[in-house]
Amino acid sequence: MNFNITALVPELFFLCLVLALMVQSLGNREWKPPVERWLPFGACAAFFVTITGFHLHGTMFWDVYKVDLMSQFFKIVITFGFYVVVLNASRQPTLEEGKRADYYMLLGFSTLGLMMLASSVELITIYLALELASYSMYAVIPLRAKDKGAAEAGIKYIMFGAVATALALYGLSYIMATQHTTYIAELMNKSWSFADQPMAVVGLSLFLGGMFFKLALFPFHFWCPDVYQGASNETAAFVATMPKMGAIVVLCRLAVLLKPGLEITTILAVLGACSMTYGNLAALAQTDIKRLLGFSSVAHAGYIMVGLVSGTPEGLGAAAFYGMAYLVMNLLVFWIVSRVASDGRNLKLTDLNGLYKKAPVLAFSLAAGAFALVGLPPTMGFMGKFFLITSAWDHGYNWLVITLVVNSAIAIYYYLSLFRHAFTEEKTPTQVAPPDNGWFASAGAGMLAAAVLLIGMVPAPLFNFAINAGKTLYGITVTFAGGGH
Structure with missing residues (x-):
């Protein structure tokens, strides 16, 4: 078994962080410091450790685990997302005091699963x-004090997740039986034409269905708006962003x-067009901000399909x-939602009325996030x-580009x-809790x-990193100035 411990430094560091959270969640809590005091520093350290390992590469564990540019790109994005989620949840009003360490431990295990997914x-x-990342989420979503909607959201996520898992396993059995x-x-050297290998194509379609559930791609999206609405604002920030990074990296691989023109590629393009159209049209009718963002996620899943079907x-x-941009843009909007709803309630659009007077930094940041999600310059959403x-x-899908x-x-x-x-200028009702306008929130x-x-405004460094990551998946050697690859 080939093994290179240096290439696993980001995962090992994060594993130590999760084990520390596990210790924190056990036994007598009186002698332990509150988790919010030390975890942000640990999450920040994990982010920087992952950045320093961007050049690592190697294949290990009987060639099932590969550290390459694509995996490192997404690990950097995932650890950054975890850091922001931890900061966002540090003042979570709907989480009971005795469950805080358990909550962060579950988020940590889910994030560790996503990091492993990036290299699988x-x-x-x-x-x-995928299951390591998912099981923790099943337990996290219902953790919203005195809210029956959270339990309903958790049950829906479990039920839809179970169906997606069954689809993926069923498809996996077809692939193993036909492609051996x-x-x-x-599998890159096998035929994926329906005329040559019909059952293999069916199996791959079913396996992709499990990924589409995480990505909330139409028609695997039904859980998305309800789970966003039922979960706490801080938990929804995690669910809306992090699992999608795992789905995107697997779909990229x-x-x-x-190849363009294959039946399954055309199906992906059609699903992408349906997803972006349905998500945007459904979002037009929403007044609850988290439901709006839920249908928005369905649309963004369709946008990502545009890159995947190009075959380049x-x-x-x-x-x-775009996956990285999606994570940053949504974390920004959910950060503001969590600060405006300082009592943990679900926000309506009218709850934002007059925000520019009560919390100008939050209002202008929300404007930046909204412009980015639309795709207006000079934001990362536009690029x-x-x-x-x-x-x-x-590349054969100009109609899909026009649909986008x-x-x-x-x-x-x-x-x-x-x-x-x-x-x-309109004011929100006076009985509503005012937004958190402190220095930390701003x-x-x-x-x-x-x-x-x-x-x-300066997308080139990160985009070149992503392009080089894409090249490595096609076996194209990428050389850096320092001689690494």
């Missing part, structure tokens, strides 16, 4: 890492099996970059959509309604908004 290059390993391997590197390294790089469009044009542009125009209405309410929102704008 064999279908059974992908399934196991579960290694993605070997599986996309190398597909640039397309996979564009999908990876992400631009890269998706340019990577897919002239039309849907982006539709999305302007409901995203800018966030902006319109925040900068309106600093977090301001830094995330600055990241959205800065990466939008």
Whole structure:
């Protein structure tokens, strides 16, 4: 068994962090410091450890686990997301005091599963890492004090998750029976035409269905708005962003099996078009902000399909970059939702009325997040959509690119309604808890908004990283100035 411990430093560091959280959750709590005091520093350290390991590479554990540029790109994104989620949840009003360490431990295990998912290059390993990431989420979603809707959301997530798992396993059995391997590197050399291998195509479609559940792609999206609405604001920030990174990296690895013109590629393109259209049209009718963001996620899942079906390294790089942009943009909006709803309630659009007077930094940061989700310059959302469009044009799916542009125009209405309410003169009811306008809330929102704008204006470093990651999946050697690859 080949083993390179250096290549596993980010995962090992994060495992130590999760084990510390496990110790914190056990036994007498009187002698232990509150988890909110030390965990943000640990999460920040994990983020920087992962950044320093971006150049690591190697294949280990009988070639089922591969550390490459694509895995490191997503591990950096995932650990950054965990850091922001921890900061966002540090003042969670709907979480009972005795369950805080358990809550963070479950989030940590889910994040560790996502990091493992980023490096999994064999279908059974992908399934196991996906389950590690999922089981923790099943327990986290209902943790919202005195809210029956949270229990309902948890049950829906478990039920839909069980169906998705069954689909993935059933598809995996078909792939093993027809292609006689579960290694993605070997599956690349197999035929995926329905005329040659009909059952293999059916199996791959079912396996992809399990990933589409995590991504909330139409028609695997039914859980999404209800779970966002039922979970606490801070938990919804995690569910809305982190599992999708795991789904995107797996889809990027599986996309190398597909060529433009194959039946399954066309199916993915049609699902992408349906997802972005349905998500945007359904979001138009929403007044609850988290339900609006839930249907928005369905639309963004469709956008990511544009890069995946292009059949080029640039397309996979564009999908990876847009996944990162999606995470940062949504964490920004959920940060503001959590601060405005300082008592933990679900926000309506009208609850944002007059926000620019009560919390100007939050209002302007919300504007940056809304503009980015629409895809307006100079935000990272604009650059992400631009890269998706340019990577897919002239590769047989121009109609899908046009659908993306039309849907982006539709999305302007409901995203800018966030902006319109925040900068309106109308007041919210006086009995509603005022927004958290402290330095911590403003600093977090301001830094995330600055990241959205800065990466939008200077996208080249991260986009080149994503493009090189896409090239490695196609076996193209990428050389850095320092000589590594």
